Amino acid sequence: MASVVAEPLRPARGGFLRPFGCGWFIWQFLLGNGPEGSPRIHSDIGAPQADIFFYYKTALLNAIALDRATRQEEKQARREKRPIDPERIEKLAERHLARLPYKTTSCRFHSFVDYFSTIQKLGWVEPTDSPFLNHISSGPPILVWAGETSTPLVF
Helix, strand or coil: CCCCCCCCCCCCCCCCCCCCCHHHHHHHHHHCCCHHHCCCCCCCCCEEHHHHHHHHHHHHHHHHHHHHHHHHHHHHHHHHCCCCCHHHHHHHHHHHHHHCCHHHHCCCHHHHHHHHHHHHHCCCEEECCCCCCCCCCCCCCEEEECCCCCCCCCC
């Protein structure tokens, strides 16, 4: 009989921090929920792809900065044998955010547009004819959520 060796579950070092998925973010954004601090939109009007991409990258940068600040504060508190200070985490997060390059998230607009075209082919989003957003006749389509709001999707 073979013996079973239990290994602890732990993440591999390195790689990209993805605290939330792109599909989940698009879904919540187009539903008008304002995920991860992004602005709320009217779900019937929709939003341009470029705006969704910008808010997605901004949310990722904020999450990365907060994660780095939390890790740094935990290390300092452990070394100094003191409790973790949430105010220090906020200050460190602002400092990290100011120093993070925009390309840190490794999410490029072309990849985002390819992902969006897949979502369009599946029928999960559809172009809208909103007079509020289509002030320029050429450019990327304005998209709205095509499904029911109560139907969760697995991304």
